Amino acid sequence: MMKRMVKPFYIPPDLLMKQVASILVFRQTTRWQGLPLWTKNLSNLFKVAAGATGIGCFGFPTHPVYEITPRCNLRCKHCHVRAGEGIFDELNTEDAKRVIKSLAEVPEFRMLVFTGGEPLVRKDVYELLSYARDLGFGTVVATNATLIDNREAKLLKRSGVMGIAASIDSVDPNKHDSFRCQEETFERAVEGIENARREDLYIQINIAISRYNLDELEELLLLADSIPAHVVLLYQLVPVGRGGEIWNTILKPEEFSWVMEKTHSIQGRIRPVVVPVALPGYFAYLTMKHGLSPRTASRFFKGCIAGRGMYYVKSNGDVWPCAFVAVKAGNILETSALDIWSNSETFLKLRDRRNLKGPCGSCRYNEVCGGCRGRAYAYSNDLFASDPDCPFVHQNFI
Numbered sequence: 001m002m003k004r005m006v007k008p009f010y011i012p013p014d015l016l017m018k019q020v021a022s023i024l025v026f027r028q029t030t031r032w033q034g035l036p037l038w039t040k041n042l043s044n045l046f047k048v049a050a051g052a053t054g055i056g057c058f059g060f061p062t063h064p065v066y067e068i069t070p071r072c073n074l075r076c077k078h079c080h081v082r083a084g085e086g087i088f089d090e091l092n093t094e095d096a097k098r099v100i101k102s103l104a105e106v107p108e109f110r111m112l113v114f115t116g117g118e119p120l121v122r123k124d125v126y127e128l129l130s131y132a133r134d135l136g137f138g139t140v141v142a143t144n145a146t147l148i149d150n151r152e153a154k155l156l157k158r159s160g161v162m163g164i165a166a167s168i169d170s171v172d173p174n175k176h177d178s179f180r181c182q183e184e185t186f187e188r189a190v191e192g193i194e195n196a197r198r199e200d201l202y203i204q205i206n207i208a209i210s211r212y213n214l215d216e217l218e219e220l221l222l223l224a225d226s227i228p229a230h231v232v233l234l235y236q237l238v239p240v241g242r243g244g245e246i247w248n249t250i251l252k253p254e255e256f257s258w259v260m261e262k263t264h265s266i267q268g269r270i271r272p273v274v275v276p277v278a279l280p281g282y283f284a285y286l287t288m289k290h291g292l293s294p295r296t297a298s299r300f301f302k303g304c305i306a307g308r309g310m311y312y313v314k315s316n317g318d319v320w321p322c323a324f325v326a327v328k329a330g331n332i333l334e335t336s337a338l339d340i341w342s343n344s345e346t347f348l349k350l351r352d353r354r355n356l357k358g359p360c361g362s363c364r365y366n367e368v369c370g371g372c373r374g375r376a377y378a379y380s381n382d383l384f385a386s387d388p389d390c391p392f393v394h395q396n397f398i
Contacts, residue, residue, distance in 0.1 A: 005104040006136030009050035019052045023273075025300040026055055029286045031268030037228060041202065045230065047138040048162045048202050050110030053309075055273075056302030057280050057372075058322075059204075059233060061309020064103050064337070065113040065142075065323065068096060068128065070315050072118040074144055075181045076167075078208050080241035080323055083117040090315040093124045095333060097131050099317055102337040104135040109311070109337075113165070115142035115323075117315070120152065126159045133160030140165055140202070146185055148192030153199045163202025165233070166193050169212075171219045179212065193227060205229040205272070209259065210237040210249040217262055225270035234263065236278040238324045238374045253394035260285045260391070278324065278372045280304040281391060284365035298367035306373040307350030311341060321350055324374025327383055349384070358386030359393045 010016050026032060038045055052060035069090045072083035091099065103109055112132050119125050119141050132139050141156065145166035148156070156164070166189060170176040173186035180186075197203055205224040209217060224232045236259070237243050237250050251259065260282050263274050276282045280303035287297040302309065307321030307329075317333040319340050320326060329347055330340035341347065349355045350373065353366045360371040371387030379388045386393070 002131075002134040004134075004136040005101070006110055007107065008136070009046050009110055009138070015051075015053070016046070018054070019046070019049055022052065022054050022060075022300045026273065029290045029292070030264060032273060033268060034230070034271035034273060037271045038230065041200075041230065044162055044200070044202050048111060048140060050138050051108060054300045054302040055275065056283065056305045056309065057275070057277050058305055058310055059231060059275050061302055061305045062108045062311075063111050063113065063309065064106070064109050064311040064313060065115055066099065066103070066313045067115050067117065067315045067323075068119050068125065069117040069122050071121050072116055072144070073121060073147065073182075074118065074185060076144075076242070077179055077181065077246055078210070078237055078241075078243045080238070080243055081117055082241045090122070091317060091333075093127060095317070096124075096128055099313060099332045099337075100128065100132050100137075101135065102332050103311075103313070104137065105336065105338045106311075106341050108341075109137075111138040111140065111162070113140045113142055118144055118147065120147045126155055129156075129159035129161055138162045140204070142206070143167075143192075144180070144185065144189060145192030145196070146188040148195050150195055153192075153195035153201070156196065157199040157201065161201060163204060163230075164193070164196045165204040165206050166196075167206045167208070168220065168223065169208050171216055171223050175213065179208075197227065203227055203229045204231040204233060206233045206235060208235045208237055210246070210251060211255075212249045214251065214255065214259075217259065218266055221263075221266050221270055221272070221274060224272050229272040232272045232274045234259070234274055234276045234279075236276065236372075238278050238372070239378045240324050240326065240374065244378070251389075253389045253391040256281065256389060257391040257395065264289070278374055280369045280372060281387075284363075284369040284392065287365060287368050294365050294368055301368040303367070303369040304371060304373050307344075307347040311337075319344075321346055322374055324372075325377050325383065327377070346383070355384050356386065357382070357384050359390060360386040363392075
């Protein structure tokens with residue numbers, strides 16, 4: 001029997017209290033209605049949220065995400081990995097296990113997201129998932145869900161997977177299929193999500209929002225509620241990977257403002273917790289709208305978590321501070337995950353928001369927001385530049 005390396009979610013006890021406090025503050029500021037649904041799945045959800053010390057971009061800090069393959073059965077228009085383009089840059093089984101074991105040595109890491117590409121195209125994915133489980137990780141698989149038939153759903157459950165994060169980008173099957181560049185992906189994704197739900201897996205819905213589907217925002221959130229999903233990550237399109245080829249669909253600052261206001265207005269009517277990704281200004285919006293002091297709010301709202309909680313491992317073992325920030329902080333096959341987490345100059349500088357420049361550096365809300373580092377880097381090639389599309393700056397709110 002392999003020795004457990006990862007601490008359980010209830011050690012230390014104050015970590016559990018921080019998780020509870022964060023969700024209660026979120027409930028207070030958004031009128032969130034999903035607590036009864038969450039209560040039914042509390043044990044599973046605590047394991048999924050292990051390591052959560054607040055709410056921020058990508059859901060919460062602190063957790064690693066491992067892109068186990070750049071291969072995919074689809075070729076989505078916005079994919080930051082450029083998956084499915086014939087790029088074969090993934091580690092073999094033993095080296096992938098070395099990565100996972102190294103991640104288990106970081107005391108703050110309690111859960112691990114497996115992503116891609118499409119993780120389920122790897123033949124050894126269940127071996128890797130079981131290995132992570134035996135080390136003590138709670139695991140979530142980020143997937144397009146099209147490959148999750150009844151057998152795959154049961155294998156996910158048997159491998160210790162806590163839940164899936166599945167992508168839906170339109171309520172119109174034809175539009176979804178067009179965005180995913182393959183027919184019948186909507187139908188297969190919905191079926192895959194239902195198969196996972198029947199195995200009592202936690203359900204997260206990922207939505208990539210852009211001008212392509214902005215008019216469907218409410219319908220998409222209501223669809224996630226009907227599933228029912230526990231969480232929705234509402235990704236704002238960032239011009240990286242293939243997303244850089246569809247600049248004309250990227251939202252403008254005034255549209256970001258609308259997304260924040262609309263999301264807040266809908267949140268009080270639905271059960272999933274909705275967290276905008278690449279829009280950390282949402283947490284500044286909640287802070288301002290409800291009259292919280294930035295200092296108090298920063299205990300619960302973390303904004304951008306690039307390098308501060310997000311730890312993104314590429315398929316070759318390189319470590320980035322965020323899936324949208326192609327800045328190598330090290331490689332786990334050369335340097336331990338703990339050393340990179342604790343000593344990388346990139347990670348350390350991102351944790352001190354005094355390093356931010358321009359409006360992001362002087363903003364009184366920078367601890368609850370911090371601007372999108374992915375967007376700043378994509379537009380200026382400067383990781384610490386001000387978020388170029390901050391809606392508050394553009395509207396002279398701050």
